[in-house]
Amino acid sequence: MDKLIIQMFNKNRQEIFNRWMEEMESIREDHRLQNISDKAYKDTNVEFFNIIFAHLERNEYKANDELTDFAEKLFQLGWRLSYLTQGLQNFRRIILSVLFDTEKSSTKVFDMFDEIDRWIDPIINQLINESAKNWENTVSIQKVALQELSAPLIPVFENISVMPLIGTIDTERAKLIMENLLTGVIKHRSQVILIDITGVPVVDTMVAHHIIQASEAVRLVGAQCILVGIRPEIAQTIVNLGIDLGQFPTKSTLYKGMQSALEMTKRKITETE
Structure with missing residues (x-):
């Protein structure tokens, strides 16, 4: 991604984070995460937010590894894929909103659309792939367990x-x-x-x-x-x-x-x- 765009995102990072956290709190109940403590919920979203930005600032492979580890941990704890993907869609919408508020040239903002999509879409795709792998692994483990219990002598x-x-x-x-x-x-x-x-x-x-x-x-x-x-x-x-x-x-x-x-x-x- 263009360095000037990265600088602009980093400049508005705190505002993006504050608005994004408000959005994530509003969907917390919809995804049945009320039982999670406020601290654990906030810490998880902070980690998620930082991983999203890591795809801007760091080596792609390292960022992907971090996202894989993060997704595996959440899926094992029972968090839904829909929560993560909705969080990314909220993130995309907030970024565009902040850009419109901070940039005087709407033409420049529209030119950034493709850059933002190339940033966010691969993260969504990777989360979907990790969810599919986690599901397949769970089904495989359950199948083996059922087979072991299905014909005991x-x-x-x-x-x-x-x-x-x-x-x-x-x-x-x-x-x-x-x-x-x-x-x-x-x-x-x-x-x-x-x-x-x-x-x-x-x-x-x-x-x-x-x-x-x-x-x-x-x-x-x-x-x-x-x-x-x-x-x-x-x-x-x-x-x-x-x-x-x-x-x-x-x-x-x-x-x-x-x-x-x-x-x-x-x-x-x-x-x-």
Whole structure:
């Protein structure tokens, strides 16, 4: 940017800052930032203001790094992208207003429009990109966390484990189920695995195929599966589709499956007086 323009901005920096802070305070409630202390709110906006001016006064790469760090920090704290972009739009409008107030030549002010856009627009674009990266990273982390929790193998008795399945089973999740089953069988020395499909809304040919594959893989490492949670509607669907689940035992409830598992490991449930 032209050095004379930079000097003019710096000359009016305090006035720009004061007017901008008034604008930012007026939109604070709209962006649900009332719970933030006044000091933290002001300090954050001061930092934001200084970073905006850093794109005028410093090396572009250094200023971009500062903006990236600032945006990441705010997004992690729950601040909205819309707050930052609105702040930049307010900043642009205030600068133009100050220019009109201080410059006698309107022609000179209009000549600065492109310079101001080349200053502010890249900052907005970078904030949008950082927000997108933050969102993608959050979604990725949540996806991994959900995958880790979506097919746990839980040891409940010696040599007996349960895998509760909840939600839709797709090909990617089926691979995870298979991996967790095989790893868990070895880790917990399980002889019987109860696969509980009570929370699976739909059992179609693909889901049944994945379950059969998992059961066969478990059998090959020396354990046996019992499929539990067969609801009447699921049983009807399985019959209508002609799916053969005769390769391993099935039970309507986890309790009945547990009884069978105990019998298979030479134990049983007894009542005490």
